[in-house]
Amino acid sequence: MKTHGPTLKKLVLSYALVGALAFGALPAAMPTAEAGSPLVTTAAAAAVSGQDQKIIKRVEAARAIEHVRYLSEEIGPRVGGLEGEKIAADYIAAEFSKLGFEVEYQPFPVADQYVGAAAFSDGTVWDMGAAPNGKISNESVSGEVIYVEGGLDAADFPADTQGKIVLLTREASTSAYRSQVANAIDAGAAGVILQSVNGSRGNYGSTFNPNLTTAADVPVFGAAFIQGEWLKDQLAEGAVNLDLTAVHHTDLESLNVIATKKAKNKKAGDSEVLLTAHMDSVLGAPGANDNASGVGLMLEVARVVKSYNTDKDLKFVAFGSEERGLLGARHYVDQLSQPERDRIDGVFNADMVATSYDKATHLYAMTVDGSENLVTDASLAAGARLGNSDIQAGRFGSSDHVPFHNAGIPAALFIWMGIDSWDPLVYHIEKVYHTPQDTIEDNISEERMQSALEVIGAGVFDVVRKQTPGNKR
Ligand code: BES
Ligand code: ZN
Secondary structure, three states: OOOOHHHHHHHHHHHHHHHHHHOOOOOOOOOOOOOOOHHHHHHOOOOOOHHHHHHHOOOOHHHHHHHHHHHHHHHOOOOOOOHHHHHHHHHHHHHHHHOOOEEEEEEEEEOOEEEEEEEEOOOOEEEEEEOOOOOOOOOOEEEEEEEEOOOOOHHHOOHHHOOOEEEEEOOOOHHHHHHHHHHHHHOOOOEEEEEOOEOOOOOEOOOEOOOOOOOOOOOEEEEOHHHHHHHHHHHHHOOOEEEEEEEEEOOEEEEEEEEEEOOOOOOOOOOEEEEEEEOOOOOOOOOHHHHHHHHHHHHHHHHHHOOOOOOOEEEEEEEOOHHHOOHHHHHHHHOOOHHHHHOEEEEEEEOOOOOOOOOOOEEEEEEOOOOOOHHHHHHHHHHHHHOOOOEEEEEOOOOOHHHHHHOOOOEEEEEEEEEEEEOOEEEEOOOOOOOOOOOHHHHOOHHHHHHHHHHHHHHHHHHHOOOOOOOOO
């Protein structure tokens, strides 16, 4: 885990303030430990409430990261509808049950998946995307791997390509990589692995399902950038043999896991607040930050709030198949009646809440249209009371808050990123996003998890304890 000097400094200062308040030394203004620190101005307006303290004194990043470890290391990739996601759902359900919450599974169907497996002689297996109309078989295709530079020209392939598994650097356009594949097959390749270079968000390439127009009778796989680099590293050491198999998974079911904490008394009226996080990841990615981090945060906030009474129902939802098109959240919203939608005061959606990436400078509370709502107001106000200058408001879609927003329900996405400008949007997220490198070691910061736990935890607890203007009531 990387550490972050500046964030750590802010945290220490906020702890110092909490300590001062706990001992009754209520300062008229924030301590000016660091002259000129932006923290002083941000937090001057408000003070940590007793209610905030119930949360911030107890949430522990290390506990949240233990869930991240289980999900990303013990389970690993958790593709919507496949085994890893189911095991994650069972783990999350068991954790909520241990805490004493009522837990429910909400299944829904998802489309087929084509998964390729590249197995090394030492037993190591890497998952990649398989082309649906390449060879799909559990009867393995074995061969020595060769890396061929280019591939758009038939002459790029050496005379001994016959029977080899050809690794190519994927051309960006679909039509160009189709030519690379066709040329490799013409040259006699027994299998083709296309190394993806760039992702769509400035990240390294992810695994992908190659889209071929003509059916091929050899396996054709889409590898993540790092898998291609690792393969090339191994080739530099000596011959590498791979066994390629591919599976077409059909009749898939994904699911959401819902845990409920009932209000003690409904003096705020009959309404509920949701804290949500998707549990799935993309193929080949352990998804430590995206989004075991959000699940870990949700479970840790649940552990702390379980001991307190609330005036509104509080639901925790782990969504399935977010990476496949926000499917879990869409299903969740679709099956709600209008009165049920109206009862939701706000949705706090945690997605990528603990990256260690340097350029991810703030924790954003993002709404789809950039407007403020109960969720952004509550979390920014919590940040101000806590003297936490990490939290900022912003505008972004691309996560499970979108279906709620589309149904008129106040919702926001919490995500660490860096933003240089809003118009045009120039932002930074970690390069390891959606890759096999989204691991605790390379992409999780304990300090940032702690900051997110405190701000989101205090924001959620504030709204479930308060008579806040409801959604449509
Ligand atoms: N956590 C991401 C969303 C994200 C990434 C937001 C980077 C902002 C910056 C999420 O899991 C994701 O990847 N979403 C998909 C959504 C799509 C499948 C509808 C995406 O953005 O590609
Ligand atoms: Zn995500």
